[in-house]
Amino acid sequence: MNFKNNTITCKNIVALASIVFFSTQAQAKTPLVEFKTSAVSNIEEIAVQQTITGTVTDNDGVLLPGASVKVKGTSSGTTTDFDGNFSIVANPGDVLEVSYVGFETTTITVSQQTNYTINLSANTSELDEVLVVGYGTQKKSDLTGAVSSVVADEFNKGVVNNPGNLLQGKVSGLNVTNTSGEPGAGQDIIIRGVGTLRSGTSPLYVVDGFVLDNSGNGLATNPLNFINTQDIESINVLKDASAAAIYGSRAANGVVVITTKKGKAGRTQMNFSASTAISSIANTIDVFSAEEFRTVIPQIGGSLSDNGANTDWQDELTRTAITNNINFSMSGGTASTSYFASIGVDDQEGIINNSDLKRYSARANVTQKGWDDRLKVDLNLTATRTENTRPNTSSIVSNMLSLNPTTPAYTNGEPTVFGTGLNPLILEDIYGDFSNNNRMIANISPSLAFIDGLTYKLNLGVDYSTTDRDIQYMPYSADPDYAEGSVSSAYTTNRNTLVENTLTYVTDFGDHGLTVLAGHSYQKFFIHAKNFYFENFPDNGIEPRYQLGQARGDNYSQTSSATSNELQSFFGRVNYDYKDKYLVTATLRSDGSTKFGENNRYATFPSLALGWNIFKEDFMADSGINNLKLRASWGKSGNQEIPSKQTRLSYGESFADNDIYPLNDAITTREGYDYGLVFARTANPDLQWEETTQTNIGLDFGFLDYKLSGSVDYFLKETNDVLLYFSTQDPIDEVGYKWQNIPGMKIKNSGIELALDYQSDRSRDFSYNIGGNISYIKNEITDSPFTIVTTGTASGAGQTGATINGYMNDQPIGNFFLREFNGIGADGLSQFTDVNGDGQIDDSDRISAGSAVPDILYAFYLKFKYKNFDLGLNFNGVSGNKIYNHTRMSLFNKTQIANSLNTTDQAIEYANEDPSNSNTVSTRYLENGAFLRLNNATLAYSLDPQVIGLEQWLTNVRLSVTGQNLFTITDYTGFDPELNTGSSSDSKSYGIDYFTYPKARTVVFGLNVSF
Secondary structure (H helix, E strand, O other), X not given: OOHHHHHHHHHHHHHHXXXXXXXXXXXXXXXXXXXXXXXXXXHHHHHHOEEEEEEEEEOOOOEOOOOEEEEOOXXXXXXXXXXXXXXEEEOOOOEEEEEOOXXXXXXXXXXXXXXXXXXXXXXXXXXXXXXXXXXXEEEHHHOOOOEEEEEHXXXXXXXXXXXXXXXXXXXXXXXXXXXXXXXXXXXXXXXOOOOOOEOOOOOEEEEOOEEOOOOOOOOOOOHHHHOOHHHEEEXXXXXXXXXXXXXXXXXXXXXXXXXXXXXXXXXXXXEEEEEEEEEEEOOOOOOOOXXXXXXXXXXXXXXXXXXXXXXXXXXXXXXXXXXXXXXXXXXXXXXXXXXXXXXXXXXXXOOEOOOEEEEXXXXXXXXXXXXXXXXXXXXXXXXXXXXXXXXXXXXXXXXXXXXXXXXXXXXXXXXXXXXXXXXXXXXXXXXXXXXXXXXXXXXXXXXEEEEOOEEEEEEEEXXXXXXXXXXXXXXXXXXXXXXXXXXXXXXXXXXXXXXXXXXXXXXXXXXXXXXXXXXXXXEEEEEEEEEEEEEOOOOOOXXXXXXXXXXXXXXXXXEEEEEEEEEEEXXXXXXXXXXXXXXXXXXXXXXXXXXXXXXXXXXXXXXXEEEEEHHHOHHXXXXXXXXXXXXXXXXXXXXXXXXXXXXXXXXXXXXXXHOEEOOOOOOOOHHHOEEEEEEEEOOOOOOOOEXXXXXXXXXXXXXXXXXXXXXXXXXXXXXXXXXXXXXXXXXXXXXOEEEEEEOOOEEEEEEEEEEEEEEOOOOOOEEEEEEXXXXXXXXXXXXXXXXXXXXXXXXXXXXXXXXXXXXXXXXXXXXXXXXXXXXXXOOOOEEEXXXXXXXXXXXXXXXXXXXXXXOEEEEEEEEEEEOOEEEEEEEEEEEOOEEEEHHHHHHOOXXXXXXXXXXXXXHHOXXXXXXXXXXXXXXXXXXXXXXXXXXXXXXXXXXXXXXXXXXXXXXXXXXXXXXXXXXXXXXXXXXXXXXXXXXXXXXXXXXXXXXXXXXXXXXXXXXXXXX
């Protein structure tokens, strides 16, 4: 420390303070002079203020209504009327900032002139759009990888719980499937086909530079429900290896980069939005009415139990659900500081009683600059609380389809007590599944430019989540099966910490441009869970979860577990361009994970991509083509989504198979001996990363002044060293089953993606936007040593464990492996094809009957705008997939109706079918899963604040009505073709409909006010 310098500094401060003090005293003694000076100043200001008028047009002279005109650095602003005219008060020397969607922003300095004609140039900056990619940003024109970007204005509207629903149908090659219609339901999000055999098929999610953990956090619903979707500015999907390889170890399934809203320099902007949604069941299954029920049963020789009522159980067990959403945000800033802050409440009811999702969210994003903008600090903080109540879905859905329609739902105003079984209306009262999740994500990213072009950035972040979940049955003495009551409680803590250091060097020399990135990343994951089970509670009206100490049963249990994983990475990337024409991107990342064995803990993932901006060549100068770029890439990425500790030796106590220590002569019974110590898992130090290699060739194009644009891509993706939990086939191994890499086995995905968009002249009163995308994806497993690896199995009496779908050699993932149904024989029983001709019908006669994973994904949209009205329609669909209707197999059969349980006319399709015929797993219940859905439709009106005389306080008022899931065209006979509720363990099932929560049709009324 230089004490002398500090002393001088202190003297300077004292001198400055003295000057300020005496100046203040002088002003205090001359109030008249101060008043006169102030008065003169005000008179001068009033004298020079003037009203500025003008017209805003494009370069062709076409008037631009709705263009924004602001006095830069102030809160004063207006918009042009329908004739492109504006009027605003300004001083000479003020700067007017004029902007319009689709055109470049321009500024003019006010002089003594009071009328201006302002021409805006068409925005050719589509290629200059900056996209957020891994550990940085890139101009769209410089991208060499396959990246799709969706901004907030293009998101799906309505009741949306998580980012996946925002993207459905928006990105080619991206398949988003909601597993059910439950609020906040889980999703299968697949980019360019399924590339793994396990349940870890989800892409990697990165929110504002923070890499999320793909594992669950104790919630039964989607862990991404914590994100307030109205806080999201854009979502970029990194599809090929070149774009995703910078995330190496977890990028095999693609990467989804989410960027939340940030503040901008200028006036403070506030936004308030509120919406109310009304939802009802979108499609009911056509079971027999009470009158049909009374007619059909005698016709087939069944036993009719007529209880005299006419009950529609689907109507009784569903409801009209109301969802309310309120959000408030504010943003703004100066040249050195910017901020965005928001709070939101989302209260969603499901269409089945006791099905609710509530989310309370708050966010603060702050950016501070200093040291002549060489220092920049980004702080992102989000906190949410999610409260989720769930019904016993499988029981409720089974009852609504199978209960006798002649049985009254209520007797004397109370739910009817059945002779046998439990009225589902009573089950609603005694069953509850309650989850509460508190989650906070915070990351701070200071960056410092040491010298021109060289920037160091530190990224520190934590994702901390706690969840408590109670599943309970209230004591119900009227039914012996529920008389005691029970509760199962789970407490989960999930902590994810991240430390990253990066150096970025950007330079230009002549016609050459170079960006070099080098970095290190360390991430640690810790999950701690405690589970308790108690039963036999007093029937005192108090819920079991609130009186655990009153449990009187001897059947109780308590368990706990903890998992800790670490990931360390070193990575680098080089971007080079020559004259903005020839582009090269090279990436290298080395990852080490504690999930893998000591012999293969680290793996290296390289990628290389080339780009050619053909439209910038001299020979394209007069072609009229605005964009034409050829891209080619190759690279590797990895997957580590397996359970923890699988490489390590583990022991456990066992009493089975005489695993005991008979060492005490005084003990005379087997039960008296101590437990034996056995292997729970043998060591596997050779377990290694699953690797995916991907090649991509793409072409981006734009014509007609960017009115028509699009891209086409061909890709080939191959996964090697496939990880699977299977038999060791080693007689010495003590365990029998463990996680292993399957030698030689490959998963191949290849396909073509096409995206097109046409935008008419947006300056006209009437404009439109038409576009869409389509993808063809071929999936295949090759060189598999297994006949079949079962993924989806059947449930129910006589069927539990029977294979429905699985992985087979030379077949796609999600392949259905079933007996081929040939109708009903003369004996009234099911007939199946004898595939091998041995005269026996058994498991060896099963066939590959199609896949649950579609090979064609498509979507298209229509947007229309007339003056202040706009209408948007979004359609999406799939083709080439099958669905196994497990609900139909379990309920819609002749046995059901013969026993006075309801069903559909599918049960009596064959007149000679014997009621005792078994519902064997077969192609009888396999249906076409293709569909076309009007996913989203929004009609909105933007009200000019000047019309209602509030232009001084409001900048925009928007009223909207949105319809979701308005109609679906499909041959599938279940509630909805978009689903997956099949059973699976370490591997993932696909396309099985087993008592799935129905989808809702929703109408949303919204108000958005900006001021």
